[in-house]
Amino acid sequence: MLCGLALAVSCGCSAGGGDGERPPGAPTGVSARAGSATSVHVMWNAVAADPPVDGYEVYRGTAKVADVPGSAHMLDVVRLAPATSYVFTVRARDGEGRLGPPSRRVRATTPAAAPADASAPTRPGRVTGRAAGSRAVQLSWSASTDDRKVVSYDVYQGGARIHSVGGGQTATVVTGLRPGTAYAFTVRARDAADNISPAGPAVRVTTPAGADEGAGTAPSGFRAGAHRAADGAYYIDLSWVAPPVDGVVTEYGIQLDGSTVTSLVWGGTPPRGRATYSFFLGREKGVAHRVRLRARLPDGTWGAYSAERTVTTGA
Secondary structure (H helix, E strand, C coil): CCCCEEEEECCCCCCCCCCCCCCCCCCCCCEEEEEECCEEEEECCCCCCCCCEEEEEEEECCEEEEEEECCCCEEEECCCCCCCEEEEEEEEEECCCCECCCCCCEEEECCCCCCCCCCCCCCCEEEEEEECCCCCEEEEEECCCCCCCEEEEEEEECCEEEEEEECCCCEEEECCCCCCCEEEEEEEEEECCCCECCCCCCEEEECCCCCCCCHHHCCEEEEEEEEECCCCCEEEEEEEECCCCCCCCCEEEEEECCEEEEEEEECCCCCCCEEEEEEEEECCCCCEEEEEEEEECCCCCECCCCCCEEEECCC
């Protein structure tokens, strides 16, 4: 068993237990990244609950700094001190007012303030976008320059900022979109003094109709094998790389022989790069199994399935 990983057998139950009496679970995939010398961008994954999540509470240390509606999964915490380390947690609240447990603690350090910096970064260039299935869009752009340093990039959908990524990142995958819908995206750069660049060229993308989640949301490099344990039982060995979406993927659904049988949930920090997991198959030799998996994306929706692999016990 991997450290920090919880294994649950799928039973068709909702995350809230279906009885309407339990509070929401703790948000997963919480991350914090400095957006400037005086702000930190906090993100988390959507929480599935019954009744549905009505809002989120964001805490700096033990102090609540903001209430966020249930449809949002990010917040800029502002008016912070430069060159200072902060700890953040997030709690979900349902429509009945019940608060779930706090998320894991995440830390971010604001950079030092740039004295007398009134120069904004240059606008991002060569912004491109393409649909990655009916509910996601892949965006990329060329890096901005700044007389000090670009700390982050802000992604806008129309006139609303929907996401931020680090200053060293020039691509992102926007998920949670609607099929058959036209979108316009722009990107702006930000420096440590909170100077914001002009918007890069707008890119317009229309998602196709249908339910295709798109290869861009599928785990890549999926491999599957089997081994025989000392007790004579066969186990399937899986490895994969998380899809390149912004946010943290903490849950995967595994499909075996056409049926979803297992849900993997990391309770701690998911591994960087290639992830691995093994689970029990049976004791009979020479049995072929088909296996694939998909990720629950940070917006709460399921991504596309990986390629399917066939494994034969004892082969």
